[in-house]
Amino acid sequence: MKILSIVGARPEFIQAMPVSWALQSAGGDGTLVEVLVHTGQHYDYRMSQAFFDQLELPVADYNLGVGAESPGRQVGEMLIRLEEVFLREQPDLALVRGDTNSTLAGALAASKMQVPLAHIEAGERSYDRRMPEEINRLVSDQLSELHLCASRNAQENLAREGIRERVYWVGDVMLDALLRYLPVASQESKILEQFGLTRNGYALVTIHRLANVENPVRLAKIVAALNQVDETVLFPAHPRTRLALDRLEAHFGGHVQLIDPLGYLDMLVLEQNARLIATDSGGVQREAYYLGIPCLTLREETEWVETVAVGWNRLVGVEPGRVLEAWFTFTPPAARPPIYGDGLAAERIVRLLCEWVQEQEDR
Numbered sequence: 001m002k003i004l005s006i007v008g009a010r011p012e013f014i015q016a017m018p019v020s021w022a023l024q025s026a027g028g029d030g031t032l033v034e035v036l037v038h039t040g041q042h043y044d045y046r047m048s049q050a051f052f053d054q055l056e057l058p059v060a061d062y063n064l065g066v067g068a069e070s071p072g073r074q075v076g077e078m079l080i081r082l083e084e085v086f087l088r089e090q091p092d093l094a095l096v097r098g099d100t101n102s103t104l105a106g107a108l109a110a111s112k113m114q115v116p117l118a119h120i121e122a123g124e125r126s127y128d129r130r131m132p133e134e135i136n137r138l139v140s141d142q143l144s145e146l147h148l149c150a151s152r153n154a155q156e157n158l159a160r161e162g163i164r165e166r167v168y169w170v171g172d173v174m175l176d177a178l179l180r181y182l183p184v185a186s187q188e189s190k191i192l193e194q195f196g197l198t199r200n201g202y203a204l205v206t207i208h209r210l211a212n213v214e215n216p217v218r219l220a221k222i223v224a225a226l227n228q229v230d231e232t233v234l235f236p237a238h239p240r241t242r243l244a245l246d247r248l249e250a251h252f253g254g255h256v257q258l259i260d261p262l263g264y265l266d267m268l269v270l271e272q273n274a275r276l277i278a279t280d281s282g283g284v285q286r287e288a289y290y291l292g293i294p295c296l297t298l299r300e301e302t303e304w305v306e307t308v309a310v311g312w313n314r315l316v317g318v319e320p321g322r323v324l325e326a327w328f329t330f331t332p333p334a335a336r337p338p339i340y341g342d343g344l345a346a347e348r349i350v351r352l353l354c355e356w357v358q359e360q361e362d363r
Contacts, residue, residue: 001032001357004091004115006082008039008066008102011174011283014264015097015120017057018176018346026350035089039078039102040066071101071132078105079112086113092357096140097121097173099133099282099303107140118353120173122147123154123163124282124303132210137303146356148349150340151306166356170348171341174283178268178290179343185265185272192273195234195257203231203327204274206281208238212298216248218318222298223250225320229327231255234270236262276327278316285313286340294332296323306339 003023007016016036023034038060064081066074082105086094094110096103097120110117119140126134141147141163149155150172158167192198205226212218223245226233233256237245245258252258262270268287271277277288278296285304288295295313307313312332316323 002091005095006037006106009100018173022346022350036060037062039064075105082109099136104136107143111143116145118146119144120148123149123158125157126301126303171345173345175343185268189265189269191266199273200275203276205235206279209280213244221318225323
């Protein structure tokens with residue numbers, strides 16, 4: 001079986017890693033072949049190649065080099081270049097994950113080329129169609145043959161939309177990755193020493209969602225809130241975020257350290273040792289939960305509703321008063337139930353892919 005595995009953005013590299021390992025393990029005799037396609041959506045070394053290097057991902061068979069464009073142009077260019085890869089490789093199945101422009105382009109290309117599609121993280125919903133990610137999720141799920149869900153809630157979301165066949169709970173592949181690499185990160189990363197940080201002695205902030213970064217009013221409110229926090233704040237800034245802050249002519253107090261993006265291992269160590277995490281990232285919300293770190297989400301909604309329901313994540317939006325009220329008062333409960341599985345999601349995914357192919361062959 002040949003699987004065309006499509007990635008393009010930072011979270012997708014993390015999601016791809018455990019599945020690549022599981023495919024290699026299950027298909028060591030050559031029965032499973034993964035063709036890895038990097039669209040180039042994230043092209044900065046710190047947002048792209050650094051993850052391939054650290055996570056032992058195989059070198060991408062194709063790098064489409066699309067780079068930064070407006071959303072429509074970016075997806076359109078991906079479609080053009082993906083079509084050429086589909087024609088050359090003739091895969092049995094296409095695999096996308098998450099909710100990025102690369103996810104959408106991969107789903108559309110597979111549909112146009114009449115190649116069955118599997119979607120990892122299917123069924124997650126914020127129910128805010130102003131979010132580009134929500135549209136990417138909705139379209140990809142409608143086009144998918146196999147829906148591989150990180151949460152039980154995602155299965156229920158799909159059922160409400162009329163999607164009930166070939167919907168499987170597998171758990172979160174990002175938990176697979178974290179469990180494998182956290183010991184490595186703890187041993188190898190020197191990021192705390194580099195920035196003079198101590199355990200529980202700082203807050204970690206990440207911002208990259210278009211709704212926050214491309215809206216100067218919202219971004220200014222985030223800056224105002226961070227400037228009023230009486231605590232060391234480490235803020236690794238996505239290149240898009242850095243440009244938006246420059247346009248805003250934002251200035252931070254000395255307690256806020258605005259730094260370049262970091263690799264996966266350094267980020268794990270920063271997350272693990274933070275007193276608090278404030279973010280708009282879905283991946284960071286889940287990693288905070290797995291690591292037992294209180295999380296404030298700088299959005300009005302989240303697709304990862306389970307983290308809020310169990311009391312470890314609070315939606316605070318961007319109004320400074322609301323953010324600051326929660327900053328030092330938010331206290332999660334002691335219990336952290338396994339809401340996203342047990343770290344064996346990739347093995348379940350590969351088993352389901354193999355079973356599906358066998359089912360097609362037996363028809």
